[in-house]
Amino acid sequence: MHLKSLTVKGFKSFASATTLRLEPGITCVVGPNGSGKSNVVDAISWVLGEQGAKALRGGKMEDVIFAGTAGRAPLGRAEVTLTIDNTDGALPIDYTEVSITRRMFRSGESEYEINGNQCRLLDIQELLSDSGIGREMHVIVGQGRLDGVLHARPEDRRSFVEEAAGVLKHRKRKEKAIRKLEAMQANLNRLGDLTTELR
Ligand code: ATP
Secondary structure, three states: OEEEEEEEEOEOOEOOOEEEEOOOOOOOOOOOOOOOHHHHHHHHHHHOOOOOOHHHOOOOHHHHEOOOEOOEOOOOEEEEEEEEEOOOOOOOOOOOEEEEEEEEEOOOOEEEEEOOEEEOHHHHHHHHOOOOOOOOOOOOOOOOHHHHHHOOOHHHHHHHHHHHHOHHHHHHHHHHHHHHHHHHHHHHHHHHHHHHHHO
16 A cells, blocks of 8 residues: 555645655655645645644644635645555555545635545544554654654653554553453442342
8 A cells, every 4th residue: 555646736835736646665855845745745634534633743734725825716625645556455445446525615615535435534443453554653753853762761752662553442441441341340349239139
């Protein structure tokens, strides 16, 4: 599985539809300060379901919509499509290519699509949940975050690694299962007491 292309339209500094084709391996985006390199990364976070405006370096979510420049009027909507090569079947869907689209209007209304079919954000989150590229997977490390990771306490650093490796999800499930077992044991004990009383 690899990211194949990213199309942005009306998103931050990208007023016109712009497509970046990504090949397997390392892709570098270079350009002068303020030319929109980080906006490309923000577009990837956003289309994958990012809900926090701060994580996208804005004050409110509407800030992702092209706000206009001296020579160009503001736009009414932002749209990003991320196409993922799924020939290895890493994503649990019967398509060798998967396109995820997110669209947002100034009214605040959002739309999501998988391969052109309208869906819920939850469907996208579920599709990506075991792929390692979903939201909160620490796949995108922003400027300054690396410093934070390097200077984090060992136990915090361990949780970054566990989350990236997909272990955290299983640890949380295990903790939930243990809590359920404990509640079940308490019920069994209570049942035992009642049986003794009734004898
Ligand atoms: P640096 O190298 O300094 O980190 P960069 O290439 O990563 O810069 P970005 O931070 O991606 O640059 O882009 C910043 C530019 O995006 C600014 O010029 C800003 O005005 C523009 N921008 C951000 N949001 C919007 C928006 N909603 N509408 C129009 N332009 C926007």
